[in-house]
Amino acid sequence: MADDPRRAAALRAAFTRAGGAVRTRASDAVLAFGARFGGLPRLGVEVALAIVLLVPMVAIRIAEADRLGDRFLASLVLSVLIAGSLIARRRAPLASYLVGSAGLIVESLWIGPGQVTSYVNLIGLYSLGLYASRRKALVGPVVLLPGVLAYFSTETGASETAPVGVLFVWLLAWAVGYSFARRREQMEAHRRLMRREAIINERVRIARELHDVIGHTVNAMLVQAGAGRMVLDTDPERAREMLAGVERTGRSALVELDRVLGVLRSDDDPEPGLDDLDAVVGPLVDAGMTVRVDIEPAARGLPRTLELSAYRIVQEALTNAVKHGRARSADVVIRVRDGALVVTVHDDGRGPAPGYRPNRGLLGITERVGVFGGTVEHGRDPGAGFTLRATLPMSVSGDPDRAVEAEATA
Structure with a gap:
């Protein structure tokens, strides 16, 4: 019995060392991934992001090919347009978001709401707040409203509060990007000073x-x-x-x-x-x-x-x-x-x-x-x-x- 406390303490120490080693290796892996990812060209990162989102969008439309009929090819074109708009989210954030929102509205009213399209729009709205100038960034909340209305206009089975919740979350994402951008501007102005x-x-x-x-x-x-x-x-x-x-x-x-x-x-x-x-x-x-x-x-x-x-x-x-x-x-x-x-x-x-x-x-x-x-x-x-x-x-x-x-x- 006297050995039990010592054995328990030894086990705790072993688990602590093992946990510390795992955390260290995980931290090293994250840092290595971040360094490798941060070294990639920005355009390559944007293209990769667009492709990652485009794949499930196309897969969903392929699964709905029988229902879409003659609109199948148009749905694929709209998917490419919406996902591809993210490629310019840094260089031309306002144009990128306007193109993506226009594609969302057309898709929602003509083809039907896409399950991934809304998340693409969320990324575009956040990018608009983060990378656009103050004046251009303020266009985001204005364009957001018709996009949300169009998306839920043909959505069946959605609760009445769903549009309000989506609107709140999307505006919150825009506000986070906008606040980060203004903070970045303040830091840059301070560095210049x-x-x-x-x-x-x-x-x-x-x-x-x-x-x-x-x-x-x-x-x-x-x-x-x-x-x-x-x-x-x-x-x-x-x-x-x-x-x-x-x-x-x-x-x-x-x-x-x-x-x-x-x-x-x-x-x-x-x-x-x-x-x-x-x-x-x-x-x-x-x-x-x-x-x-x-x-x-x-x-x-x-x-x-x-x-x-x-x-x-x-x-x-x-x-x-x-x-x-x-x-x-x-x-x-x-x-x-x-x-x-x-x-x-x-x-x-x-x-x-x-x-x-x-x-x-x-x-x-x-x-x-x-x-x-x-x-x-x-x-x-x-x-x-x-x-x-x-x-x-x-x-x-x-x-x-x-x-x-x-x-x-x-």
């Missing part, structure tokens, strides 16, 4: 990168060239150094541009970070500008997205200081405060006019900081100069979607 947003975001990213790279280097070259022109007569050696600096900056710009274009095609190339700020500061110092950079040790070794954003913010702020403020000196201070990276750039330039509006550079900085959920403050100092302060949270508010967006934007 997502693709459009991705393209717009990529264009903004490209514009921001090119603005940051080209804007800074071109302005640095202009400053160096202008300084060289002013000392050309009085200090030729200094002017020669300035021109050499212009050449170096230009070559650096080409390298940076090539790197940016490469990054836009691949994520394998390294991005600049805080350790690369000399590439931004160097050309300005060569042109006679004094730039002091103070980076707190805790701000080193940050995630790539943060370092790249901080690099671009400093680059754009110094470009604005030279281009718009005609600054002679600037201070760059980078600190870590309360779990955020704080980038402050102050210059001694003339500052913007009262009521100024941010240009593309400041808007680009705002976009970069906004991705991290940070803040940007900028404005003219009471005395002279301009100060920009950007705060970038080092953790993106615990939002994984925003973290991914920050990675893509950087």
Whole structure:
């Protein structure tokens, strides 16, 4: 007796394993059949469906050949017409359904209702709701009513409620196809919108990168060239150094541009970070500008997205200081405060006019900081100069979607 529970448990385990194996094999068979069926051409599938329905329709008419008499050949032609209409149910769903319904009406009134014809009409109505446009699909319920009336007009032995039940089931099939089609349209519209947003975001990213790279280097070259022109007569050696600096900056710009274009095609190339700020500061110092950079040790070794954003913010702020403020000196201070990276750039330039509006550079900085959920403050100092302060949270508010967006934007 003590062995009975163990034997029963063993049998249950064996049956469970056997059932799992059967379910696995059945699932594999269904998947294999679906893959094989899905790989068939659509036209071949429609032709096969029409043939499958046509065979019993013809068999029924052959069995009724004596009753039909002279109408036998016409019944076969109508069967081929009705079943064959399904071949175009995807490409021309409205025409397919109209042809099938017309054949059903003629067959019902002249030959007699076909037992399979109604199911062909059901498939055609469902296909109309699924594959036709909104306007064309609405024709289905209108055409359905005369078809049902014609079918039951000569049907003997049918209950009075049968037409109502058929009408309900057929309308339900049409509604299912119609709702699937509208859902498919919504999903396609959503995919198009997502693709459009991705393209717009990529264009903004490209514009921001090119603005940051080209804007800074071109302005640095202009400053160096202008300084060289002013000392050309009085200090030729200094002017020669300035021109050499212009050449170096230009070559650096080409390298940076090539790197940016490469990054836009691949994520394998390294991005600049805080350790690369000399590439931004160097050309300005060569042109006679004094730039002091103070980076707190805790701000080193940050995630790539943060370092790249901080690099671009400093680059754009110094470009604005030279281009718009005609600054002679600037201070760059980078600190870590309360779990955020704080980038402050102050210059001694003339500052913007009262009521100024941010240009593309400041808007680009705002976009970069906004991705991290940070803040940007900028404005003219009471005395002279301009100060920009950007705060970038080092953790993106615990939002994984925003973290991914920050990675893509950087």
